[in-house]
Amino acid sequence: MTHQQDNPNHDDGNQPDRSEADREHGKDADIVHLDAARAGRQPQKPDTDRSEPDSPAKADGPVLEGAVVRVDQSGPTGADWRTALEAKARNRQPIIPLWLRSRSEAVETFAWVSRHYLHVAGYQVARLPLYGGRLTARAPRGLLRLVGGSIKWTFDLEGEPVRLAAVQKADPEAYLKLSRQRDRRVRLRALAFGAALVTLLIAAILVAKQPTATQWMALAVAIATLGVLGKPADRPLINRAVVPSAVEKLTSDIVIRALTVLGIAGINQAVAKNPKDAIRFVAPITRDGPGWRADIDLPYGVTVADVMDKRDRMASALRRPLGCIWPEGDSTIHEGRLILWVGDKDLSKTVIKSPLLKASSHDVFKGIPFGCDPRGRPIVVPLIEQNILIGSQPGQGKTASVRVLASGAALDPSTELWIHELKGTGDLDPHEQNCHRYVSGIEDEAIAYAADSLALLRKEVMRRAAALKALPPDLCPDKKVTRQIADKRSLGLHPLVAVFDECQNLFAHAEHGDKAGQDAEFIIKLGRALGVILVLATQRPDKDSLPTGISANVTIRFCLRVAGQLENDMILGTSAYKNGIRATVFQPGTDAGIGYLLGATPMPKVVRTAYLDTPATQRIADRAHALRANAGALSGHALGETPEQMAPTYDLLADILAVVPPSEAKVWNETIVHRLAELRPEIYGAWADLEGGAKTAQLTTALKPYGIKTMQVWGTPEGGGKGANRIGVAREDITKAITHRDGGRGASAAS
Structure with missing residues (x-):
């Protein structure tokens, strides 16, 4: 106390x-x-x-113990209004609608509207006889209604109940007033009715004197008028040409209801505390293609990935098929920005027709029409300067996706096509007639053929690097393969598209797998800028069947249905699953042909590929063959030539260590090239024949995939002469590269 x-x-x-x-x-x-x-x-x-x-006087001084320090400003700062304005500016609605800003989408919209009203007009015109019969059948009833209504109106019979009520009440004053009013009305209406009868009589006499066609037309008008008057209330005259959709309009209440039943704790807690503003709509819910679009800011701490995990529950809450519900994020704004698109039609039941079916030719420099997103917008996959990886479980549409890309490449006669179908089912056989190299099979011979192709492509990449570098700046200022350069066939820099379907059978092969993986990685890293494009498709995306050096460096990825996170990230890239890009959401079988496309568009997209069956692919291939024959672009396998043999296998790093002893720490590039040519003339002889800087650049390019950088090295020519600084490499870098490549196994050999 x-x-x-x-x-x-x-x-x-x-x-x-x-x-x-x-x-x-x-x-x-x-x-x-x-x-x-x-x-x-x-x-x-x-x-x-x-x-x-x-206060300014104390702002810069030391903070005394016990002094009150505010962490929140008491008023707006000078930059707050700009910050708020910038935030609003990022969310401004476009002046011109999105569908009108895209030429193809605008054309498609106008075409759809035209087809719709042409259908309506044709439907109604075809039923004119039916409507005429209905009007004729209803005309007697209409005549009775017209006569009865005219008599009732003329003699003011609608007021009879009121006058009877006055009589029953014995109210003479009210009755006399109503009677006088009725007499006045009847006199005026009788005159009007008589005038109308006289007018109709005169019109009938005049029509009787007109030609027969006019008489029939007048009769049709009379019957139509009487038929409309005789129409039953529950039986409309005209049938509907288009049955109204039963799809419920998407509203904010429906969206909030759907989000709150997903069982996401962050959403439920936020809604419980602040029901009005927990889920914020940043734009009005609008029609977007064949569906509704809602732009939503989720509650703090809730990400789009949380919602995508519950896509099936959201479909249940919205009472729509799963194939109609496509939530996606917009990470350019923040991770909680949800774009919910609810389609009118199930994407899995939508058939996409490829424009290639009717195309007489195609230009691969403009990309290849691949399919459509859920909103019906066409998706074009760029091909030049790209490499493409496609993966899925068996039977999910992987080979069908490859068919689309191969068909687009085949319709460009300037493109050289190599196809390796390593399943042996002949899915790509229609394009055999257009290929420079082609194989179909799963046996060792087919695998060896595909491995030879990668070795030849590696050699081709090195040849193209030297050829592109030799081009004058005015012809090739950016050192890239362009349409103009590709058309100059003599330069040998035309697009070369190499397809490897079921590539896991190649990369997992005991004899050829390791070397094929190294060659493919080399081509992916350097070939895309030189017009060499790899299209790889696999149904077993793991580190043994798909080397990480390949999966990490491809630029475009398309993943159809896969079983789990590991397979998802092997195809779509590390952390794709964590970021909500999940091909596991697709349903086996029903969502065949639907996948996530990454790298071809600014944001990852769900895409349904155009479907080309074997007969359709055959028609495209025949058209491409005629096009190539007329252009003189057929070569290799298409002309029945013997396949080019692969050069003897070699290990560049090991060969360099063989010609550079441990006593030489650093050696010029040109010296190494001459020694390599003496060691393996059949492989490196062409390098030694190069002149000047091309010889040095050849080795620099060959070492680049291994991460080995060249440097200035002081030395003297082997035959004697004046010392100089020239481009060379350090032997230690070669040994480190071998150790890294072989996982430590090559350390002893390298030393």
Whole structure:
């Protein structure tokens, strides 16, 4: 009790007793004023007896112990209005609708509207005889209604019940007033009715004197008028040409209801605390293609990936098929921005017709029409300067996707096509007639043929690198293969598209797999800028069947249905699953042909590929063959030539160590090339024949995929001469590259 009396800050007697130790140290404890503590974080005005940390005089000085420091500003700063305006500017609605800004989408919209109204017009015109029969059948009833209504109106029979009511009430004054009013009405209406009868009689006499066609037309008008008057209330005259859709309009209430039943704790807690603003709509819900679009800011801490995990539950909440519900994010704004698109039609039941079916030719520099997104917008996959990886479980449309890309490449006569179908089912056989190299099979001979192709492509990449570098700047200023350069066939820099379907059978092969993986990685890293494009498709995306050096460097990825996160990220890239890009959401079988496309568009998209069956592919291939024959572009396998033999296998790094002894720490590139030519003339002889800087550049290019950088090396020519600084490599870098490549196994050999 004494302690409480001595405490000047004691508020009441309800504070629990402190222990003896607390009382002993109480003299050293600080008493916290709640008002002062709150003032340190609330933007309120300070009391007069407190220090003002916001004042200029004290802003730069030391903060005294016990002083109140505000962490929230009490008023807006000078930049706040700009920040708010910039935030609004990022969310401005476009002046011109999105569908009108895209030429192809605008044409498609106008075409759809035209087809719709042409259908309506044709439907109604075809039923004119039916409508005429209905009008004729209803005309007698209409005549009776017309006559009865005219008599009732003329003699003011609609007022008869009121006058009878006045009689029953014995109200003479009201009855006389109503009678006088009726007499006035009847006189005027009788005159009008008589005038109408005379007019109709005169019109009938005039029509009787007109030609027969006019008489029939007048009769048709009379019957139509009487038929309309005789129409039953429950039986419309004209049938509907288009049955209204039963799809429910998407509203904010429906969206909020759907989000709150997903079982996401962050959403439910936010809605419970603030039902009105927890889920914010940043734009009106509008029609977007064949469906509805809602742009939503999810509650704080909730990401789009959380919602995508519950896509099936959202479909249930919206009472729509799963193939109609396509949530996606917009990470350019923030991770909680959800774009919910609800389609009118199930994407899995939509058949996409490829424009290639009717195309007489195609230009691969403009990309290849691949399919459509859920909103019906066409998706074009760029091919030049790209490499493409396609993966899925068996039977999900992987080979059909490859067919689309191969067909687009075949219709460009400037493109050289190599196809390796390593399943042996002949799915790509229609394009055999257009290929420079072609194989179909799963046996060792077919695998060896595909491995030879990669070795030849590696050699081709090195040849093209030297050829492109030799081009004058005015012809090739950016050192890239362009349409103009590709058309100059003599340069040998035309697009070369190499397809490897079921590539896991190649990369997992005991004899050829390792070397094929190294060659493919080399081609992917360097070939795309030189017009060499790889299209790889696999149904077993793991580290053994798909080397990580390949999966990490492809630029375009298309993943159809896969079983789990590991397979998903092997195709779509590391952390794709974590970021909500999940091909596991697709349903086996029903969603065949639907996948996530990454790298071809600014944002990842769900895409349904155009379907080309074997007969359709055959028609495209025949058209491409005629086109190539006329252009003189057929070569290799298409002309029945013997396949080019692969050069003997070699290991460049091991060969360099063989010709550079440990005593030489650094050696010029040109010196290494000459020694390599002596070691394996059949492989490196062409390198030694190059002149000047091309010889040095050849080795630099060959070492680039291994991460080996060249440097300035001081040395003297082997035959004697003046010392100089020239481009060379360090032997230590070669040994490190071998160790890294072989996982430590090559360390002893390298030393």
